[in-house]
Amino acid sequence: MPLIAPPLSLYVHMPWCVKKCPYCDFNSHGVKGAPPPYADYVDVLLADLDADLRDFGAAVHARAVHSIFFGGGTPSLFAPELIDRFLDGVRERLPLIEGAEITLETNPGTVEHGRFDGYLAAGVNRLSFGIQSFDDDKLRRLGRIHSAKEAEAAVKSAQDAGYANINLDLMYALPQQTLAGAQSDVARAIALQPTHVSHYQLTLEPNTAFAANPPPLPDDDHAWAMQEACEQQLAEAGYGQYEISAYAQADRRCVHNLNYWRFGDYLGIGAGAHGKLTVAENGAVHRRWKTRLPKAYLAAAGDAARIGGDGPVAVDELPFEYMLNALRLIDGVPLADFAERTGLPIERIAPALEAARQRGWLVDDAARLQTTALGQRFLNDVISAFLD
Ligand SMILES: C[S@@+](CC[C@H](N)C(=O)[O-])C[C@H]1O[C@@H](n2cnc3c(N)ncnc32)[C@H](O)[C@@H]1O
Ligand code: SF4
Helix, strand or coil, rough: CCCCCCCEEEEEEEEEEECCCCCCCCCECCCCCCCCCCCHHHHHHHHHHHHHHHHHHHHHCCCEEEEEEEEEECCCHCHHHHHHHHHHHHHHHCEEEEEEEEEEEEEEHCCCCHHHHHHHHHHHEEEEEEECCCCCCHHHHHHCCCCCCHHHHHHHHHHCCCCCEEEEEECCCCCCHHHHHHHHHHHHHHHCCCCEEEEEECCCCCCCCCHHCCCCCCHHHHHHHHHHHHHHHHHHHCCCECCCCCCEEECCCCCCHHHCCCEEEEEECCCCCEEEEEHHHHHHHEEECCCCCCHHHHCCCCCCCHHEEEECCCCCHHHHHHHHHHHCCCCCCCCHHHHHHHCCHHHHHHHHHHHHHHHHCCCCCEECCEHHHHHHHHHHHHCCCCCC
């Protein structure tokens, strides 16, 4: 089964935050003392990109980039001039498709006046705000550095600067949150008229302050009731759910994240960033990730020490990896994509597919891979059925 190279995107990790939030297990580091070397970091990002392009040669050569995502950490700690310099560097090295989606994650507590104009001028055309909640008491418990009013003002200021494409991240099932509290957060998000809402259930992640000292969280049944009520509220306001946690107005689905969920390719540069590349010549799906600690990543300055690990994904693991992404999509994917993106024949997953359909987890459609409502609720079990 020949592998066909899917669309290529670029993920860029910015590892610093003003302060580490107690629930967060992202590769993010609170700034203590002197400011981080932001300008040096941009130079090292470009050196990392150069080295990846050299290493992967023909697998990336002349492939157009469909989207760029600055994730964190808190990318909005970087001044617009640095984002501009970086994006110019990318354009010199890789062709970008016309109108490529370029997203920058933003903490509402970090945006000084004028920054949004600068990011827009640099080419950023989508902002993603980490809002989490519009309840000041909840924001305090989450260790956030902004109030609800400041978050609303930041979003309005981005809209005034001319951004037509804005995502708001909300979390639900917060400490001692009620159903009405979760719905009130969604209502305030909708009132700001973003184009996209990401609605995540707060999870206790290992090695976080919350895991060490867990706050009282709503139980699973209450969390599910919040998810269902908020999904309906968002649908009524014109935000269709297209992934477990993602809701968008028509034509505003996130191009970058859709590429992950469809098992597309992406280069990952920056501390701890992950990349995935289809190397059609040798029929392999290759993964590479970068060393996590910003200090070590900076010290590597684009040489081989920047690589935390890499290698082809074992054939036995490909069905699970594929499902881990594709089954998150509410509409699923054409079944034929499985063979195109993994290089494996459909027969390889036929018994697991049949079993999942019999349990009512997958829609009974021979041409599509798509979960039922029951499958969405028990998504982890469904995906595990594809473990070799
Ligand atoms: C990298 S952060 C976004 C930008 C910025 N760092 C901020 O927090 O404002 C990505 C998003 O992941 C979500 N998130 C982080 N930790 C989470 C957790 N433990 N459970 C659920 N969602 C989480 C939050 O909604 C957060 O906005
Ligand atoms: S949630 Fe965002 S701001 Fe908080 S520590 Fe994680 S990446 Fe940083």
